[in-house]
Amino acid sequence: MATTATNISEARKNLKKLTDDVVDYDDHVIITKPKNRNVVIMSEKEYQSWKETMYLLGTEANRKNLDESLEQLNRGNLKTISKEEWDKLSNEN
Structure with missing residues (x-):
């Protein structure tokens, strides 16, 4: 680049x-x-990426949740779920 x-x-x-x-x-x-x-x-592709990043970091709550997720990842505190489990969780919200 x-x-x-x-x-x-x-x-x-x-x-x-x-x-x-x-x-x-x-x-x-x-x-x-x-x-x-x-x-x-x-490029439009990069522009869309920047927009998404700005949206995700646009509120304190989102930044806090992303930081917490990264900390969990770094600690190895992960759980793998199947597509079916993900779909079920997604439909509950």
Whole structure:
């Protein structure tokens, strides 16, 4: 993954290559504009990932639950369940 910067004029000239590189190589492109009104181009896949991460970390309760789950994982406090058990638990909520 690489981050490159280009100005708006060059971005216009090379938009196809820039967007192909973003998708093909997980690159980011910073397009510099006057008055520091810069823009970042990233793939939709990465954008969706960032949105999900922001949602999951968006509340103190979610962050606390995720931290607790990671602590359980690190302690080896795991339980494996079957798909049927998961479906049953999911339907109870």
